[in-house]
Amino acid sequence: MMKTDVIIIGGGSTGCGIARDLAIRGISHCLIEKGDFASGATGACHGLLHSGGRYVVNDPEAAAECISENMILRKIGQKxxxxxxxxxxxxxxxxxxxxxxxxxxxxxxxxxxxxxxxxxxxxxxxxxxxxxxxxxxxxxxxIDPFRLCMLNITTSKKRGGRILIHHRVTEIVKEHGKCVGVKVREGLTGREMELRGRIVINATGAWGDKTAAMAGGSVPMxxxxxxxxxxxxxxxxxxxxxxxxxxxxxxxxxxxxxxxxxxxxxxxxxxxxxxxxxxxxxxxxxxxxxxxxxxxxxxxxxxxxxxxxxLSSETGDDRSISRGFRIIDHQNGMFSIMGGKLTTYRLMAEKMCDKVVEVFGLKKRCRTAEIPLEGQEQLSGYPLSKRLKELKDIVCECELVTRDAVERAVNDVGPRYIGDIQHRTRLGMGPCQGGFCTYRALGIMQESGRMKPDESKRILKEFLQRRFKGIRPALWGDQLREEQLVESIYLGILGMEEKG
Ligand SMILES: Cc1cc2nc3c(=O)[nH]c(=O)nc-3n(C[C@H](O)[C@H](O)[C@H](O)COP(=O)(O)OP(=O)(O)OC[C@H]3O[C@@H](n4cnc5c(N)ncnc54)[C@H](O)[C@@H]3O)c2cc1C
The missing domain is CATH 3.30.9.10 (D-Amino Acid Oxidase, subunit A, domain 2)
Structure with a gap:
């Protein structure tokens, strides 16, 4: 059975930020995410690194947090x-x-x-x-929320953090009323395992109340x-x-x-x-x-x-609820961290990790605002046009993703889901939405030699269903025409048509 000091549930910006902060403070941890990183609100957000202007009139406290974090992030996360x-x-x-x-x-x-x-x-x-x-x-x-999560995780991995993606926490293990670990299930194989930790952090965003309920608690959201x-x-x-x-x-x-x-x-x-x-x-x-x-x-x-x-409010109006965050001590070894913004993820992580060191009786201060995010040297910067000069073997023309970048992502996470490759490279996130590059990425996954027989059909089907869910509400005019072309590539040429 694996043992660690801190178990983090949730691989959105909050969970990834906590993993980085703990890693820098030298505290062992394991992060568990049921999908890929940023598969909750983090990957579905606007990608706005707020100046605070949006909240300045009605929520000045959140606005002040935003401007201060904005200034820190532009310094530590240039890429x-x-x-x-x-x-x-x-x-x-x-x-x-x-x-x-x-x-x-x-x-x-x-x-x-x-x-x-x-x-x-x-x-x-x-x-x-x-x-x-x-x-x-x-x-x-x-701000690119996918890159942000990956870069935070780079530090965690480099400093010994254990990361489990596509693993769902199914149970919180309690002994004598105290949370001592979690049971997790792997997404594809259904394999189960148990992990033990001294503190469990619930960073599951919109799933926060469900997660707290596993330990007999609740989070008003x-x-x-x-x-x-x-x-x-x-x-x-x-x-x-x-x-x-x-x-x-x-x-x-x-x-x-x-x-x-x-x-x-x-x-x-x-x-x-x-x-x-x-x-x-x-x-x-x-x-x-x-x-x-x-x-x-x-x-x-x-x-x-x-x-x-x-965080729940009495007013009943979603827009008037504060964008501030809260840490809830469930008094049983579990903490929930809720609310906030992507923009304030680093500050949220800092406050959460301050609690952890307090519980452990340590004196290790937060340094995440001073140290640039690790792993940025591998990434190209802005603007997009600058990249054209550097690139060879482009697999995704819309986002200028190279074969080399796709191969690195496949080596990193394995050839299991197209989404994993997209989040790490931006493949398929541009105008064609993966219509003309996904089959190339699938070829690279196949060439890696790590794909199980018959896997390509499952991977492609899962991707096409997810893609269509997003495209369907905007299908008219030229987009409908393009979609018919893409459909004929996948259903016709590649034979993805369901039989019967
Ligand atoms: C439409 C929209 C637009 C937004 N725009 C912006 C913006 O422009 N700028 C900004 O600063 N903020 C924005 N926000 C807010 C911001 O996205 C969120 O505050 C922030 O991303 C929350 O991060 P999180 O890590 O707390 O939650 P999430 O990103 O939701 O992460 C929680 C994770 O927990 C995982 N999880 C849940 N249950 C389990 C389980 N049992 N086992 C394992 N894993 C589990 C989920 O899969 C998920 O990945 C926006 C939010 C929305 C919804």
Missing amino acids: CVEQTGGLFVRLPGDSKNFRDRFLKSCETIGIETDVLSPSRALDLVPNINPSIEEAIKVPDCS TLSKGSLIVTNHRLTNMVINRLRPSSDGDIIVPNEAVCLAGTTSMPVDDPDNIDVESHEVDLVAAEAEKMIPSFNSTRLIRTYAGVRPL
């Missing part, structure tokens, strides 16, 4: 943060009073702003609606689904926010070759059972179009949704 800058745009009819409160709060909290006339804003973002009243520039950035849409190219090089109280469809974030627009906010009960509904796509596209009119004529290539793990 996963694109320093785009952001604009808050005020459209005709948007409240002037809100704008004044926004500027005042930014000044109080220390978020740098620059008020721009419409013509100066148009110089920065030529696609922006020319009838805006004004724009306020803030230090927003775009409100689950809020947010849906997003992806365009087939970049319409802006800066983050665009609507200057008004938080509402549906008020943010557009450039992300590598594409743009992400969102989100909605709808209460849900079960984080495993969420779909993007077509009225959400219409709503987000209509709101985005008000800020960038050409959004209307741009092809949408995919939709996706995630569930925000928000």
Whole structure:
């Protein structure tokens, strides 16, 4: 039976951040994730490294955390943060009073702003609606949540952390009322094992209450689904926010070759059972179009949704719930860490690990804000166009992913799921959504010699089903035409048609 000091359940940004922090403080740990890293809210988010502007009027505490973490992350994570800058745009009819409160709060909290006339804003973002009243520039950035998780895990692995992905925690083992370990099940084989630890950390986001219940506890949470849409190219090089109280469809974030627009906010009960509904796509596209009119004529290539793990509130309004975080000591050897943002993941991890050292009676201070994320030297930086010069043997043209990068990912995680390769390389995340590169990646997986016979059909089927779930709500016009071509490649040429 494996023994460690700290068991972390959940491989989103919070869990990965905790693993890195513990590794740097020299504390042994094991992280267990039921899917791949970032398969919960982390991988389904907007990818906005908040300046804090979005929360500055109604949630100043969260806004202050955001700006301070934003400054740290752009320093330690240069290869996963694109320093785009952001604009808050005020459209005709948007409240002037809100704008004044926004500027005042930014000044109080220390978020740098620059008020721009419409013509100066148009110089920065030529696609922006020319009838805006004004724009306020803030230090927003775009962040790659997959890279962020992988880089945090690199440090954990290098310093002896044990990482189990595609393993689900099915039970929390208790002895004399205290949590002493977990039972886990491997996803593909169903193989079970038990691990023992001195502290169990529940970093399972929207699944937090379910996980706490395994140890007889509970976590008061409100689950809020947010849906997003992806365009087939970049319409802006800066983050665009609507200057008004938080509402549906008020943010557009450039992300590598594409743009992400969102989100909605709808209460849900079960984080495993969420779909993007077509009225959400219409709503987000209509709101985005008000800020960038050409959004209307741009092809949408995919939709996706995630569930925000928000701390429960009395108000019943998801958007008014604080984006701050909380650590709950269940008084039985288990801690839950809930709420927060991707932007504040490092701070959340710091506070959680401070508790761990306190329990263990150690004096090891947090150093994660000072040390750059390890493993960045292997990654290419921003902007995308810079990479063209360096590349050979491109497997995914949309995201400029090379054969070498795919081979490294296959060696790292094994040829089990296309999603694992996508998260590590960005293969298939661009305009064709894997239509023209997945079969090439599958060939590389086959060549690795580590794929079991008959595995390729299962891997491809699982990928195609997941891909179609995301594409379906945005299927019309050119996207529908392209999808028919991709369908004929996979169902026709590659013979994936179900018989009977
Ligand atoms: C639509 C949307 C947009 C957002 N946009 C932004 C943004 O732009 N910027 C920002 O800063 N924040 C954003 N957020 C918030 C941010 O994504 C989350 O606060 C953050 O990612 C939460 O990370 P986490 O690790 O706590 O949870 P998660 O990322 O959900 O991770 C929890 C993990 O636990 C795993 N897990 C669950 N149960 C088990 C089990 N039994 N065994 C093993 N593993 C298990 C899950 O598979 C999951 O990977 C957004 C959220 C949503 C939903």
